[in-house]
Amino acid sequence: MQELQSPQTFSDLTPEHILRAAEHATGLGFTGLVAPLPSYINRVYELQDMDGRRHIIKFYRPARWSKAALEDEHRFLLDCAAAELPVVAPATLRKGGTLEETGPIFFALFQKRAGRELDITHDRDWEQLGRLIARLHNVAAADKAAHRLYLHPDKTLARDGEELLRGCIPAAMREDFQSLIEQLKDISRPLFEKETLIRLHGDLHRKNILHRPGEGLLLIDFDDMMTGPAMQDLWLLLPDRLEKCRREAGLLMEGYRTFRDLAHSSTELTEPLRAMRQIYFLAWCHRQKNDTRFSATFPDWGSESFWRQELKDLKSQIERIQPRSTRPAFHFIADL
Known part of the structure; x- marks a missing residue:
């Protein structure tokens, strides 16, 4: 069976890449739902795990922000969440951080929270x-x-x-x-x-x-x-x-x-x-x-x-x- 190559650009992101990235980062199993959400700069998808919970996976545009800059953003969100401000903080992933990468593309997962x-x-x-x-x-x-x-x-x-x-x-x-x-x-x-x-x-x-x-x-x-x-x-x-x-x-x-x-x-x-x-x-x-x-x-x-x-x-x-x-x-x- 041919090994799945890491995506190098957004155009390489297939549903299989997306699901594999989410499963590897979280240790969870996901259904086949990969629903794209509107985002010009990044690529954002809605996923569903095997327990029926909905997640958002966000792939950050390559080369726009460094890893350290993305971690600054995540730290700010976590600080806000700790102060009980109404934000959606990034999920803690299997390795203990909030940021992972597939090829040169950084990504994070968030709990789905909708609103008007x-x-x-x-x-x-x-x-x-x-x-x-x-x-x-x-x-x-x-x-x-x-x-x-x-x-x-x-x-x-x-x-x-x-x-x-x-x-x-x-x-x-x-x-x-x-x-x-x-x-x-x-x-x-x-x-x-x-x-x-x-x-x-x-x-x-x-x-x-x-x-x-x-x-x-x-x-x-x-x-x-x-x-x-x-x-x-x-x-x-x-x-x-x-x-x-x-x-x-x-x-x-x-x-x-x-x-x-x-x-x-x-x-x-x-x-x-x-x-x-x-x-x-x-x-x-x-x-x-x-x-x-x-x-x-x-x-x-x-x-x-x-x-x-x-x-x-x-x-x-x-x-x-x-x-x-x-x-x-x-x-x-x-x-x-």
């Missing part, structure tokens, strides 16, 4: 979210993540900007792009100096918070976990720009301050963080551009007209930030 997408309809929902994120940050601040991204103008922004300049910005636009990156760094740097940087979820938008009827909220997808300012885990939840949703922002931060201090000046970071996210996403796309699924999803990415529009959007965003950097921060009142 978060729907914010009442003032109390914003306050509840704020309290939950503050509790998350209290756990986050107790340790470090030395191998994850460090969200800072002189770290992630500088790295992403340099990568784009080297790899894909049309020559005629490079000088303008570099000038915009330098402006953004200069504007953002003093704001970051006021902040304590802690472990973060990193990508905490509404689709990464589920509602489980009868239980409450569930935080999912810590794949972009990083170190940075607390505001990064708050601004993505807002329904609009800060000046257009002062009430919602006030309620969110009022809830947050129930369990953790947050300076009013932290709100000044919202628009710089939005601009930094634009650059981060462009750099991420650049790394994926040769992936067949990426080219099908973003067929016009990288064209001259694409970059012309991106530079226009970035310039507009920086113009929005510049006057804000000299204004006092909003002082929100929740009951306006």
Whole structure:
């Protein structure tokens, strides 16, 4: 009988590979159920063991994160679970850790926990979210993540900007792009100096918070976990720009301050963080551009007209930030 070769890429992952990896890692027997779940970056499948329990197996995109970086993410999740925060921690595997590999692909298993997408309809929902994120940050601040991204103008922004300049910005636009990156760094740097940087979820938008009827909220997808300012885990939840949703922002931060201090000046970071996210996403796309699924999803990415529009959007965003950097921060009142 021919020996099953270890997969080298996601395209090599067959149901047989997936089941064998799960059985070897856990010591459990599994049925033939291998149901793919939506995930662009990683490959995620639902499995069922012989006792009928459902599991999620997650194969991490090769070369995206080091083993140490993935262990930082898992440690954060385990810390959260130990503090009784609503997360799904990775399962402890047969060898005692939470991470295994098949060929060059790291993977982990999780208990299946489903829920509905978060729907914010009442003032109390914003306050509840704020309290939950503050509790998350209290756990986050107790340790470090030395191998994850460090969200800072002189770290992630500088790295992403340099990568784009080297790899894909049309020559005629490079000088303008570099000038915009330098402006953004200069504007953002003093704001970051006021902040304590802690472990973060990193990508905490509404689709990464589920509602489980009868239980409450569930935080999912810590794949972009990083170190940075607390505001990064708050601004993505807002329904609009800060000046257009002062009430919602006030309620969110009022809830947050129930369990953790947050300076009013932290709100000044919202628009710089939005601009930094634009650059981060462009750099991420650049790394994926040769992936067949990426080219099908973003067929016009990288064209001259694409970059012309991106530079226009970035310039507009920086113009929005510049006057804000000299204004006092909003002082929100929740009951306006």
